[in-house]
Amino acid sequence: MTFTFRPLDPLKDAELLHAWVTHPKAAYWMMQDARLEDVERAYMEIAADEHHHALLGLRDGEPAFLMEHYDPVHRELVGLYEPRPGDVGMHFLVPPTDTPEHGFTRAVITAVMARLFEDPATARVVVEPDVANTAVHALNEVVGFVPDREIQKPEKKALLSFCTRERFFDRPGVPATEVAA
Template sequence: MSTTTGAVDALGVFAFRPLDPLRDAELLHGWVTHPKAAFWMMQDAQLEDVERAYMEIAADEHHHALLGLHDGMPAFLMEKYDPALRELVGLYEPEPGDVGMHFLVAPTETPVHGFTRAVITAVMAHLFEDPATQRVVVEPDVRNTAVHALNAAVGFVPEREIRKPEKTALLSFCTREQFERAVTA
């Protein structure tokens, strides 16, 4: 299984590998059903539900799940998708080079100050490693103020609220230039 190195940060090395839906399902199940993952909307999921959801993503050429590693250990989940074909179809006007993104940091009993910000920075750097990526699109729940602050910290600019079947979301965008300005500020 290949691993793509992401960012090296003061907190350590962040890397990514393709998610294995069967091998990683038990780990993910603990993450997505944790109370701190309420906005992931899988609180009541059974292990089989998690396996099924990530098998569907693995079979989808327009949606990919990556397991994020911190110093070699699983620490977060990243999904990237084509927002013109998944998640946001008909809800905004896609542009060439748009990439949709979700991320989830594993729950921990010993939080490290700045860790989640380091994760989203590594996620964004990983997405922008692809020269075809011009803009990252996110649609977090409007009530998820913690993620709005993290998004702003890496350069996202909210555009407007949109109504999705499962939530009211804050549609936000971050260009490569906005990201670079935010992380070098």
């Protein structure tokens, strides 16, 4: 699978995002009760933030997933761990579908990670999923994340995990095409 990325347009993409983030399967995104205006506002704030970025992942030119990356020195994890130079925080959301495709979410997280590591300044990706989100913990492990510890964020208890560039690219059995996505 090959994906491309484009910057998210908070107004143009708000209706699509609203459907994604308010779906019951997106419970860990914590926007279940958001109105369309709430989604527009949240992503306008991200668009205006030099330390937080939102991209749409496209498959054959069509929106297929959401990717966010942020500077953990300034957002999300401030005061919750000791950041290192080259740390980049990441979130991703694969929307629900009526026709699930085996391996799709793994391909998405692999493409997201490859995109982050395209920047030579990125040394390590940091994630903080809800401790109860065991499905994403398993996916994170597949692409090389190592859990560090549980942390308490204002909105959730999270599992702080890290993936270095080396762990991502040196996973056993990774086909070269997988990381080129």
